[in-house]
Amino acid sequence: MLSDVSSKIKNISTLEYKEKKSEYWGPTPDEARKITVNKSHGLQDKRMTLKEAVAKYIKDGINIGIGGFVNTRVPAAIIHEIIRHGARDLTLSFQSNSICCEWLAGAMILDPDRVSIKRVELAWWGYEIIGIAPLLRYLAGNGMLEMDDYTNYGMSVRFKAAAMGIPFIPVRDHGGSDMELVNKGKMIECPFTGKNIYLLPACHPDVGIVHTTAADMYGNARIFGAYCTCPEIAVAATYTIMTTEKIIPTESIRAYPNLTEIPYVAVDTLTEVPFGAYPGACYGNYWFDMDHIRMFRSLCDDFRKTGNKEGLKKYYDEYIFGCETHDDFLEKIGYKTLRKLKDMDHGQAIIL
Amino acid sequence: MPEYSPFEMIAFTGSRVLEDNKIVFVGTGLPIIAAMHAQLTHAPNLYMIYEAGSLAPILEIGMPLSVGDTRAARKACYLKGLCAVFELTQRGFADYAFIGGAQVDMYGNICSTIEGHNYDKPGIRFPGSGGAGAMAANCEKTIAIMALEKRRFVKKLDFVTSIGFGDGSPDYREKAGVMGSGPYRIITNQALFGFDEETRRMKLLEVRPGVTPEQIQELVDFELIIPSDIKEMAEPTEEDLRLLRDVIDKEGYFLKRVIKK
Numbered sequence: 001m002l003s004d005v006s007s008k009i010k011n012i013s014t015l016e017y018k019e020k021k022s023e024y025w026g027p028t029p030d031e032a033r034k035i036t037v038n039k040s041h042g043l044q045d046k047r048m049t050l051k052e053a054v055a056k057y058i059k060d061g062i063n064i065g066i067g068g069f070v071n072t073r074v075p076a077a078i079i080h081e082i083i084r085h086g087a088r089d090l091t092l093s094f095q096s097n098s099i100c101c102e103w104l105a106g107a108m109i110l111d112p113d114r115v116s117i118k119r120v121e122l123a124w125w126g127y128e129i130i131g132i133a134p135l136l137r138y139l140a141g142n143g144m145l146e147m148d149d150y151t152n153y154g155m156s157v158r159f160k161a162a163a164m165g166i167p168f169i170p171v172r173d174h175g176g177s178d179m180e181l182v183n184k185g186k187m188i189e190c191p192f193t194g195k196n197i198y199l200l201p202a203c204h205p206d207v208g209i210v211h212t213t214a215a216d217m218y219g220n221a222r223i224f225g226a227y228c229t230c231p232e233i234a235v236a237a238t239y240t241i242m243t244t245e246k247i248i249p250t251e252s253i254r255a256y257p258n259l260t261e262i263p264y265v266a267v268d269t270l271t272e273v274p275f276g277a278y279p280g281a282c283y284g285n286y287w288f289d290m291d292h293i294r295m296f297r298s299l300c301d302d303f304r305k306t307g308n309k310e311g312l313k314k315y316y317d318e319y320i321f322g323c324e325t326h327d328d329f330l331e332k333i334g335y336k337t338l339r340k341l342k343d344m345d346h347g348q349a350i351i352l
Numbered sequence: 353m354p355e356y357s358p359f360e361m362i363a364f365t366g367s368r369v370l371e372d373n374k375i376v377f378v379g380t381g382l383p384i385i386a387a388m389h390a391q392l393t394h395a396p397n398l399y400m401i402y403e404a405g406s407l408a409p410i411l412e413i414g415m416p417l418s419v420g421d422t423r424a425a426r427k428a429c430y431l432k433g434l435c436a437v438f439e440l441t442q443r444g445f446a447d448y449a450f451i452g453g454a455q456v457d458m459y460g461n462i463c464s465t466i467e468g469h470n471y472d473k474p475g476i477r478f479p480g481s482g483g484a485g486a487m488a489a490n491c492e493k494t495i496a497i498m499a500l501e502k503r504r505f506v507k508k509l510d511f512v513t514s515i516g517f518g519d520g521s522p523d524y525r526e527k528a529g530v531m532g533s534g535p536y537r538i539i540t541n542q543a544l545f546g547f548d549e550e551t552r553r554m555k556l557l558e559v560r561p562g563v564t565p566e567q568i569q570e571l572v573d574f575e576l577i578i579p580s581d582i583k584e585m586a587e588p589t590e591e592d593l594r595l596l597r598d599v600i601d602k603e604g605y606f607l608k609r610v611i612k613k
Contacts, residue, residue, distance in 0.1 A: 012461060012519055013509040017471040069404045069434070072420035095434060096420075096482055126479030128380045129417045129605055136477055143473030149465060149513075151485035152403055153438035160435050172442045173489035176515040176528025177461075179481065182471050187529065196529040225425050226404035227433030283422045290417075345422055346413045 005189050005196055017182045020148065024201060025091045025119055025184075026063030027238050029167045032204040035238040039268075046219045046270040050243065050326070053269035054081040057207050057239045062087070065159065065205030065237050066094040066101070069228040070128055071288040074100045074280035075209040077243050077273045077326035082209075083107045084320065086114040093203050095155040095229055096124035098133065099279065099293055102300060103320070105135035106312050109303065119146040121203065123155045130293055134300040149179050150200070156229040158203035162236030168199045208237030211276045212262065213284060214352050215244040219267025220253045220260045224350040225283020227261060234266045241269050243276040245285055248352050259351060273326050275338060284350035286341040292333065356588050358541035359607045360596055361560070362497055363389060364588040365539050366450065369495055370395055374447035375408075377401040377437075377487050380419050381606045382497050383450035388415065388600045389592070400424075401446055403483040405433040415601055419483070438483070441490045442531065449487030449494040449532070451514060454478055455506050456498050458554045458574040460516030460535025460547060462488065463509040471511070481513045488514035489528075493536035500540035505572040517552035543568045544585055548577050558585040 027035070048056075058064075064082075068074035079100045092101060107115035117139070125136045139145045150158065151173050161169035174180055175187055175198040183200075190197040210230040215221035219242060223230060234240045242262070247270070253260055276282075279289035299311040323329045330338065356364075359382065366386025370376055372395035378384050387400050388411060399408035404420030409428040416424035425431050440446065453462035464484055468475030488494045494516070498504055516535045518524030525534055534552075538545040544558040555577040556565055565578045588596070601607045 012457075012459075013463070013512050014469045015471060015511050016469050069420035070418050072404060072418065072422075122480060123485075124480045124482035128419070132479060136479070140477035141473075141475055143470075147471070147477075149480055151481045151489075152434055152483040153442075153486035154481075156434040156438065172529060172531045173486040175489070175530055176512075176518050176524060177481075177485055177489075178465070178471075178512040179485060180528075196527050198529050225422060226402075226406060226420055226431060227436075228404055228420065229434050231433065232435065281422055283425060287422060288418075346426075348422060348426070 005187050013178055015178050015181065020182065020184050022184060024204070025121055026206055027204045029165065029202055029204065032162065032238050033165065041265050043218045043264060045217045046267055047217050048269050048271065050077060050081045050271045050273065053241045053271060054078070054085045057241060057268065058082050058085055058087050060088045062206035063091040063093055065208040065233040066092060066097055067208065067210035067228060067230040067233050068097065068277065068280060069226065070096045070098050071280045071293065072226060073211050073228060073277045073282050075211045075243060076100065076278055076280055077276040078209040078241055079103050080320050080326065080329065083115055088116045089118045090116065091119040091121070092117055093121045093155070093205050095152045098127045099296065101125050102133050102135050105139055106300060106316065109135065110309060110313055110316060117145060119148065121148040121150065121155065123150050123152040127293060127297060130290065130297055134297065134304040138304045148183050150174065150183055154200055156232065158200050159229050159232035159236040161200070161202035162204040163232045166202060168201050170197045170199055174198045203236060205233065205237040206239065208233040208240040210234050210240065210242050211282070212242060212244045213282065213350055214246045214248045215242065215270055216248055216250040216253045217270065218250065218264035219270045220264045221262040221267065222259050223261045225348065231261045234262045239268045240266055242267050243271050243273040245274055245276060245282060246352060247272045252352065256351065275330050276326060278330065284348040285345060286338065287344035289337060289341055353587050354590050354593055356593055357607065359609065360588055360593060361541040362539055363596055363607065364592055365544055365585060366495065366497065367393065368586060369537050369539065370398055370448060373397045375399050375401055375445060376448040376450050377441060377446045377491050378419065378450050379452060379484065384416060385596065385600050385606060387450065389595055392595050392599065401437050401440070403434055403437055405437055406431050407437060417605060438486055441487065444531070446491040447493065449491035451484040451487055451494065452497045453484065453514065455504050455509050456496060456538060457506055457509050459518060459520045459552055460494065460538065460554060461509055461512045461518065462496055462514040462516065463511045464513045465511040467510050469510060484514045489530035490532050492532050494532065494534060495537045495539065497539050500542050500571045502571055502573050505574065507574050520552045553577055555579065556582055558583045560585050561587065
């Protein structure tokens, strides 16, 4: 019999918290498997517009697993479409993210009847060099989000456990920190070593959203640069919406099958969206647009400091609601900016 | 001695702490600068892990501004995802964690999650652990950069994000199930701290020339161990400053930052 044990974590900090129930904030492993088993596993053309993809899979109350890492290969185009479509009471799951979460948070501040975030399972939400995330600070600081904290490894390996089809995974971190107290993990005594070991529950998002370097029409996808946790999220999620910089021939996929990081079975919809991670970066294609991210962040910070939503509203009206597609958004950014960002990638080698 | 800024002193001291033939798991900003400086001076065979998935890149197209940056992936030996590099770390290949934080206590536990007592409505919410909690748990030694202020060197943290020596008991880390040996150095611009082997409490090792141990204690809310053989911190030379300013952070993203109170 395994028994719950605890590290000696107590009274080290001044923390006050409510114990979380041991539950999955999304499909259970059994539910996730059932959905997967009942899907067609044949090679099918997965291409559709982003509007169709989002309308088909994004519903109120779901857990959305967000791919990328901070400003890198983030599913920007998909987030814009989700905001246009609307989705309430969302649970967000990710390791580290920046503008994607802030865009959703801003949409919630502007119109909670259209977009709202209820819970977040995460490791980190911020902009690194560009600064803290003002809307996280506003929403979480005021108790408007239920938070569940892990490390970057913790969130990554929770997706990995889900992708492996197992309900939990032992890890060597979180124990002895206050994350042991506040998150959904548990300390047990290892049945083999007799020592304490921390277990994390798998994380199956209802819908994973990822942007990849290239994919064939069936969704077999390549990723160059850091994989972040995109392969794990795509396989863990019950449905995966994928955008890709470029759709490539299946012959190319079959010529170099080792390069496929996400297999077609894990992909439900595919949309070719060049600059689909913009203003984030996509290795081999473009660097991130610090100016645009800074501009949006400063509007969020103005709201946080003054409560005035005007600047934010203008941004959303211009760049999100004023656009039908990501191409419309890119047109507003302009060729010169995109060209500059392309140069700043320094032509990293990718294989298409 | 040439004039240098607090950030330059921290980066230079960070570089001094890193040994050759090791791997340092770096966070954004000063840790990267310190590691680059070490590579260019005394530790040419020191390599970096970046948490988005890269091991031992060659930083030839500019200093990475994010640990997931294309620049941090440039000409790496190995480029995968977060799971891969954190698992290398868990397995014992990462010698140093190089992290930052908002608060530190006498046992080297670090907070980067909230300021305030109530987790569900904290007042100030920070970005969260990111990689720091995992790095502090499983890299062999933890190095942290902190601003030397009483509100940051505190008796009790608001939240333990990155494990240090916990409550100081000898088996705290073992009971926590973590692998690394724990806190090693805390770097500030005016003092370098280590940890006492017996008590696992923070110990003053070096002070900036002209600063007294008493002045350092004044800036720390808990009682420091102050041995009699405190050394003076080495200061960056003209050549060190040239490397920091003209080679490493030539765009001035981190070293030319203005400190906001």
